[in-house]
Amino acid sequence: MTDSAVAEPQLLTLPEARAHCADGAAPPLAVLVGWVETYLMSAHADLGRSGAVCPFTRQAAKLDTVRLGISTATAADAEAAFAAVSRSFAELDAIPAPPAMQHFRTVIIGFPGCADPAGTTMLQRVQKRLKFASLRRFRMIGLMHPDSEAPGLWNPQFRPLRTPFPVVAVRHMVEHDAPFAARHPLLMLPYLARFRMAGARRLIQHLRAGP
Numbered sequence: 001m002t003d004s005a006v007a008e009p010q011l012l013t014l015p016e017a018r019a020h021c022a023d024g025a026a027p028p029l030a031v032l033v034g035w036v037e038t039y040l041m042s043a044h045a046d047l048g049r050s051g052a053v054c055p056f057t058r059q060a061a062k063l064d065t066v067r068l069g070i071s072t073a074t075a076a077d078a079e080a081a082f083a084a085v086s087r088s089f090a091e092l093d094a095i096p097a098p099p100a101m102q103h104f105r106t107v108i109i110g111f112p113g114c115a116d117p118a119g120t121t122m123l124q125r126v127q128k129r130l131k132f133a134s135l136r137r138f139r140m141i142g143l144m145h146p147d148s149e150a151p152g153l154w155n156p157q158f159r160p161l162r163t164p165f166p167v168v169a170v171r172h173m174v175e176h177d178a179p180f181a182a183r184h185p186l187l188m189l190p191y192l193a194r195f196r197m198a199g200a201r202r203l204i205q206h207l208r209a210g211p
Contacts, residue, residue, distance in 0.1 A: 006080035009069030009109050011091055014061055017068045028070045028112040031164050036061075036068065036108065048154030056171065060104040065097050067107045075118035082126045084109060088170045089139060106171035115165040120145045123166050135190045138173040140180075153179045178202035 012020065014033070021030040040054040041061060052058045060066045073081040088107040095105040114123055127143045134141040145166040152158035173194055181191035182203055192199050 006073050006077050009071045009084050011067040011069040014066050032110040046158040060106050063101050063104050065095050065105040069109045071109055071111050074113040075122045078122050085168050092170055103172040103174050108169045110167050112165040138194045140171050140173050142169045178206045182206055
């Protein structure tokens with residue numbers, strides 16, 4: 001498949017995605033929905049704390065501010081994958097939400113055709129190309145994939161970013177991202193610029209708490 005043959009991902013609300021799955025359509029979408037609902041939005045014995053693996057996604061689902069899509073891109077379709085993820089920033093901002101809840105908007109795109117090492121490497125390059133643009137907008141862009149070795153924040157032995165196939169998520173930066181800011185130097189300055197004293201207090205609390 002070439003870039004010209006890759007269709008733009010159709011973004012669906014979680015209820016719409018469930019309906020598609022109930023109709024027996026789009027098996028990769030069913031896998032993505034299952035991962036979001038039974039993993040991201042659920043507790044895990046190895047997480048190292050109580051609550052859902054991703055409380056952000058659980059709250060976003062309650063507010064209907066989650067959008068899911070599947071890209072048919074493969075490792076050979078770097079520009080199509082880049083375009084799809086780039087568009088997700090505008091699509092994120094277009095999700096209807098009350099002003100006080102807009103920070104819960106999130107876009108999650110699955111890339112089942114990129115489950116091989118070459119596909120994952122391509123998506124890592126896409127993420128790197130968009131990293132500074134996302135930070136300038138106070139957005140977070142995350143790549144998760146089956147072989148992720150990124151350790152958990154509360155349990156270093158846990159691998160929270162492992163997925164059935166590669167997934168790219170784009171969401172708003174939030175004040176509770178202090179642990180990520182502490183771990184990733186590039187995130188520190190935008191985080192403090194966005195949340196100022198409140199963010200500094202959270203960072204100090206996190207650092208004092210230790211691992």
